[in-house]
Amino acid sequence: MTAPLPYGMQLPVQSQSTIYAEPWEAAAGPDDLAAIARVADRSGFDYIASCDHVAVPRRLAAAMSTVWYDPVATLAFLAGVTERVRLLSHVAVVGLRHPLLTAKQYATLDRLSGGRLVLGVGAGHVQEEFEALGVDFEHRGAVLDETIDALRAALGxxxxxxxxxxxxxxxxxxxxxxxxxRHVPLWVGGSSPAAVRRAALKGDGWLPQGDPRDRLPDQIARLGRLRAEAGVADPLTVGAITEPLHLGTPTWEVGRRTLTGTADEIAESLRAYRAMGVHQIQVRFRCRDRAELTDQMAAFGAEIAPHL
Incomplete structure (x- = not known):
């Protein structure tokens, strides 16, 4: 029998970019995060994830917002109210900090959570953020490459x-x-050629950033080629971010890209990810408040996950 396809989610509230935040999140806070994390824990989610930005410049604030909770603090808080769900930084811009500092924070998180950390890393994209912290923005890819190597040692x-x-x-x-x-999983985020190469050669997993379904097979094939050429034999966890979901027939406008329908219909659609070589999916639910979100999460775990 084929094992179920693991599923996780980026937490709402903790990052509120206009690309994906729902209106209700603006007034939400720690109690909402804790309640959502508990439902994820009970509903079979493999991980919950938190983003990373230190400071957002005024020129980007209207689109990105300035609401970005610190991932270490957020995931440590949620570790205390959950039991089994893994804790993913998606993604930590680790090049902004000395690797010994990053290792101290995330090793402590792994210890406090009983070994539930997945360290997701990325190169970052906000130039002013790098400049304010005295880090080389133009060579941030090379900075990340060495930081990953240093973290491998520091988290060993x-x-x-x-x-x-x-x-x-x-x-x-x-x-x-x-x-x-003994080996903290390190997943590399990003879909640029450099990010895919980095994931292939240095990562335990790949977290794509916005790749539509029709682009994923070529990206996954490239990951395999790069690893084969480099003689990397260790397994790589390939991820995918699904379309937004809304179980059932919505009574409000959920967006044309949103997957809707019965549990069987949504499960059938999501099984296509496994067929293209994906090992875990990240899901997101369209919702108008916390109650609707947690209802959708619980229904996903009970009605859809067993058919993945």
Whole structure:
């Protein structure tokens, strides 16, 4: 029997870009996040995810908003109100911080949560954010490449990790607590050619950013080619972000791209992702308030997930 397709979700409230935020999120807060995380925990979600921006410049604030909760603090808070769901940074712009600082924060999160961390990383895109923190924006890809290598060492089992690179050089510096996991999964986000190459050569997983269904097969094939050419044999968790979902027949305008219908119809549509080589899907629900969202989440776990 084929194993079910794991499913996770980016949390609402904690990031409120106009691209995806629902109006009700503007007045929501910690109680809403905790309630949603508990439903995800009970409803079989593989992970809940939180984004990362330190500061949003005025020129982008109207589109991006300035509501971006810190992912470490958010996921640590939610670790305390959940039991099994994994905690994903989707994605942490780790190049903005020294890797020892990042390792300290996320190793502690993994320890506090009992080994539930998935570290999702990305290059970032907001130039002013990099400049304010004194980080090279033009070479952020190279910064991320080395940061990933340094994090591999700093999040490994050794109390005194060691890394010697062009940007970072450390040894003889102990950090405890160590992560519960001997190997913290590191998923690389992004859909640019550079991001796909980085995921193929350095990641345990790939988190695409906005790829429509018809583009995913070529991207997945490229991941496989790059890994084969480099002789990388370890498994890679390939992700996909689905279209927005609304179970049932909506009585309000949910958008033309939103998947609607019966549980069987939605399950059949989502099974196509597995057929193209996807290993986990990230879902998002159109909803008008927290109650509608949690109802949709619970229904997804009970009625759709068993048929994936």
């Amino acid at each position: 089992p050794e109390e005194f990790p060691e890394h010697h690179g062009k940007l970072y050089d450390f040894e003889g510096l102990g950090q405890r607590p160590r992560p519960v996991q």
